[in-house]
Amino acid sequence: MIDFKGVFPPVVTPFTVNGAFDTKALKFNLEKYVETDLAGILVSGSFGEGAYLTQAEKVAVMKTARTVIPEDKLMIASTGTETTAGTIELTRIAADLGADSALVITPHFYDGLMDQATLIRHFTAVADASAIPILLYNVPLYTHLNMTVETILSLSSHDNIAGMKESSGDVVKIASILKSAPAFQVLTGSGSAFLGALTIGAIGGIMGIANLAPNEMVQMMNLTARGDIEAAAAIQRSMLAPNKAITTGYGVAGAKAAMDMLGYRGGHVRAPLVDLDSGSKDKLRAILQEADLLI
């Protein structure tokens, strides 16, 4: 079984001013990430505007990424769609293109009908059909669905479900899962609750803030591992404001603008999302400076 321990950025998908996928910019960013101690990369996730990509574009992103990501780092592909058949198909393509694992979001358009039995059926069918290990993706912020601890525990016994990305930010939930399934690999999706997640047993995180601050997030993990909670907490508190700015604040447009400021190539977002105006950029720059990410 793959070891998912570590920090993973859910990389942004850079677009040109005309809205086209900017292959060069993605490569540029990935080349910087692979020189750090990041454990791997997630492509086409919700932070990568995956909901705005066609299937052909997702294929292009995976192909590009795998050329840069070396074998000793993991490439996780986000392959969830609204249908079971569509998810199985995209997961098959991801495996063919060299993804090490597939992250599968809960289908959610008919969220009122996605009862726990339905979710179990869906994930089981996808995991049964997949050539690579599956990670469950629970993200109530976007799906308005919350997989219960019972559902997660039930799925955790599947041979091909390695773990999950838990993005509710609820550390009690992570604790409850690990109490009953200590070997299940839980990665938090919350950059603000990273320390809390680690102390209760999460093995790492797939967090938007790792696009901006990969080294700081890796360091937080190392400090926690050797029991230096105070130093880890200092980094955690320092990351709160930038993390908020690029999630509930400005969203992915904020992340892209921040990356531009920090020497990456964030590029443009797709409409209806909108790039940051200059006033917002000034505020964001001040937040990055206050957090010592920008000098």
Next chain:
Amino acid sequence: MIDFKGVFPPVVTPFTVNGAFDTKALKFNLEKYVETDLAGILVSGSFGEGAYLTQAEKVAVMKTARTVIPEDKLMIASTGTETTAGTIELTRIAADLGADSALVITPHFYDGLMDQATLIRHFTAVADASAIPILLYNVPLYTHLNMTVETILSLSSHDNIAGMKESSGDVVKIASILKSAPAFQVLTGSGSAFLGALTIGAIGGIMGIANLAPNEMVQMMNLTARGDIEAAAAIQRSMLAPNKAITTGYGVAGAKAAMDMLGYRGGHVRAPLVDLDSGSKDKLRAILQEADLLI
């Protein structure tokens, strides 16, 4: 400007047991609907599992439907996607295929970022580019977004935005819109609040229950128009249980099963949705009988 007065079923998209789009079944249903006093048909909406259809399938549905729907009845196509560019493109295709109007749902994956200015920008861009009139689609049940009265009023002044489908079930909202924009064509999406919507000024409805009970819904509208509220209210109360069964109860799988019972061809749903088991079918049959839809 098109007159949208009347009742429209958001038709289900029948699938075969293997999950393929069943062209013949759709034709069969449409041929029955066009012989009633329904004002027209909505294709590929949320009740038509639009979220589960590829773009090629949506094209096939529209082509099939237009061959059956005569010129004196409206074909409305649901063309909203998550991106502005994607919505413009699908709306263009719909117009080319003979749709009279396009129903555009609020983009919602990043619902926390879809502020009212962003929604206005999105709908304005789509309406500017469209060759056919646009209907806004507000459906918090699925989108977890609620367009404000102010946003709707702002968009109501656009020459190419004819009206909206208001599916929150909130009759006060409809009243508030019509107070300021009496010519804006509001169709309710709630079969249970149809009478309430009509009495406050809605001009009709696009309601799942019209797949099952087209004549009853048309009759409710006629009775209300001639002031016979008591008779209209009797139908409304009678439709409550079947309407609930096919929406928040069993969802579209319930609607399809009910259609099979009533002489239509509902067909199968796509996974992760699941067809009704026999116990649920028995309960549904009893509900249809109690409402005098099934003898």
Next chain:
Amino acid sequence: MIDFKGVFPPVVTPFTVNGAFDTKALKFNLEKYVETDLAGILVSGSFGEGAYLTQAEKVAVMKTARTVIPEDKLMIASTGTETTAGTIELTRIAADLGADSALVITPHFYDGLMDQATLIRHFTAVADASAIPILLYNVPLYTHLNMTVETILSLSSHDNIAGMKESSGDVVKIASILKSAPAFQVLTGSGSAFLGALTIGAIGGIMGIANLAPNEMVQMMNLTARGDIEAAAAIQRSMLAPNKAITTGYGVAGAKAAMDMLGYRGGHVRAPLVDLDSGSKDKLRAILQEADLLI
């Protein structure tokens, strides 16, 4: 059994500038109301800052009110508290002071524990012990609890539970109740959904807006009764803005300010609520003028 058909204002409790209950102001208002076609009066409800009154003050309010309200108009007293024993006691006092009926809100501090069985036990115990008929009070806005249709139907068969005040604004809920219990007396608590409620079978309303516009609300009811929906709808639309201003807008402080403008004596609110500042009063005055309540 008492007939609750008609319009009832949930009267405000006027306070002096020092926060004391202003007996004279309450009398002044009641004397005006009893000369209209209002069916009666509700005292100490949520619109009467009942949550801010001590038990002694509630007694004083009831005593004062009964001296003004004639026998041919109903005095309904709000007697619900958090405990079953406390509610029984206050209901006994209300009966002794001449209340015709008691309105009992769902206990709600521990709302997560108030399951439907608990609510049934509570209301049954209160109704069993009460010398006067009970009206259930469902108001999710304040209680964050929503009694289900099943719970209401179960309680509707109690000999001493005459009906309910339904303040969720959900006309479908009213329809569902009356479908199964046509004799249950449902009064809406929503001034904005009054027409919708009436057309589906509600027998009247206990609505904050009746403090300001008693005659308009009575007229809406009369017009609906004789099938003149268009005229009723015109009043309904006209009442939307003032109703919003005194509920979700400015709340009871807005209602009191509006009453002062309209020749009643609204008086002050109690902290932490705060009286309207002059800017807000100007906006409110414009709303009242626009609705033809103020000339």
Next chain:
Amino acid sequence: MIDFKGVFPPVVTPFTVNGAFDTKALKFNLEKYVETDLAGILVSGSFGEGAYLTQAEKVAVMKTARTVIPEDKLMIASTGTETTAGTIELTRIAADLGADSALVITPHFYDGLMDQATLIRHFTAVADASAIPILLYNVPLYTHLNMTVETILSLSSHDNIAGMKESSGDVVKIASILKSAPAFQVLTGSGSAFLGALTIGAIGGIMGIANLAPNEMVQMMNLTARGDIEAAAAIQRSMLAPNKAITTGYGVAGAKAAMDMLGYRGGHVRAPLVDLDSGSKDKLRAILQEADLLI
């Protein structure tokens, strides 16, 4: 300024089978608590059925408690009511009866009107008038209000507001507060998120579970202080199930039943709450055994 570092149980208020306050049972429990390393006691809080107590009963609880609680342990009294004047009055009484501090819940009946300016006004007025330091109490579970970080920071600069009980369970919120106000004394109200709260800087907790497991909660705090996160996490995971059972599971009735099992005197709850039936007691007993609280 008082140092609130440590663990505090929000003690239950035992009632006799007839619903009367059971003074002896409260004394019995307190005498056991004061022999542990608990930092103090909270009386009449939401876990003490404070919402079900009359003012006279709250006075009786405080008088009883102070006779048992020695000077070197803190007695915190919950004194918040719906009105500013009522809260000031009860806080004055608490100070006169020897309370070291007053915990003040956000007023919440009109929660839609309790904007942040109103909350600041309320707490400032109470703190200005109080002879003892105030702790803010943020508990969205019961109040459906969530004080913002900005509001808390604004109030944190008041000389007589020492800290807060933060019961949303959101460790990111605690981190955000302490980032800007490192000296503000934050006590978590969540027994399940205790470890997460401590690692980010909370100085302790006022947690229902401390009624049952005072020594375990103190030990978790000591282990965290000396960097033994794994051992602390083991206790945290072990406390999850009992904590859930006495909060969102069975509520205070569960806590009282558990106390009876563990050698305390929990006593009865007041209606509409209901004592645990024997089936629920069996399940609870198993949970306590699984957590090694009951042998």
